[in-house]
Amino acid sequence: MSTIETAEIIAALESWSGTAKLSAQELRLASDRLVIALDRDHTLNHVWLVLSVLGRGLPSEAEVREAHRTLLNEGAEALLTQLGRQPALKKVAHRQVELLHDAVIVDVRHTAETDLATGIQRVARETSKRWAQSHDITLVTWTADGLAMRRLLPAERATALDGAAPVHG
Known part of the structure; x- marks a missing residue:
């Protein structure tokens, strides 16, 4: 996992970290950036980070592995679609996520x-x-x-x- 690829994932996730509602266009752009970054580098670490930010909490190992399998077998767009359908995400959508770097x-x-x-x-x-x-x-x-x-x-x-x-x- 290179620093550049990690930086791309983090940059793609920054849009998802706040509590503000994204417009439809902003949501599509944020999703596209995340799909590109995940398709480029789909490590378990990146899947964990994506699940942590989008899910507003720390995922279990089983959740990370399941999401990783979906990413590898079906691609990042399918993974994000699947995550977007999970009712559990709506329960924690109000939580703001702060991405800390080198902290x-x-x-x-x-x-x-x-x-x-x-x-x-x-x-x-x-x-x-x-x-x-x-x-x-x-x-x-x-x-x-x-x-x-x-x-x-x-x-x-x-x-x-x-x-x-x-x-x-």
Whole structure:
């Protein structure tokens, strides 16, 4: 998988990452770009990325493999058509997707949601705090359904880094 091909997939997916409704013409152009990029390079990594963005969450291994088989056997246009028919996609269409490039993502869900200060929470808080001071990191937690990551809210960030009042939710 080359950097150029990965850049093409990412560029093609940028149109799909927001929550704004695309016009029919914009949707067709975005679909065409994605079909071209996927037909050019149809690795499992790219299929996972496409499913993650279009599905607004992390797909299972079985979903990635099934989509990959469809891509290999029927092509990218058939895959996108199949994905567009899935009712599950409509349930999460409101979620905005942020594509992070070359980013350090730190999952601090438990530490952001609890005021516990036992060993592991202290280690997680201190490590996260030090990293946040000296590196560009993105602190994240999981959505309530556990299917996608999201950035911490300010109160969650305070809890994760300083042990402030816990945030539940």
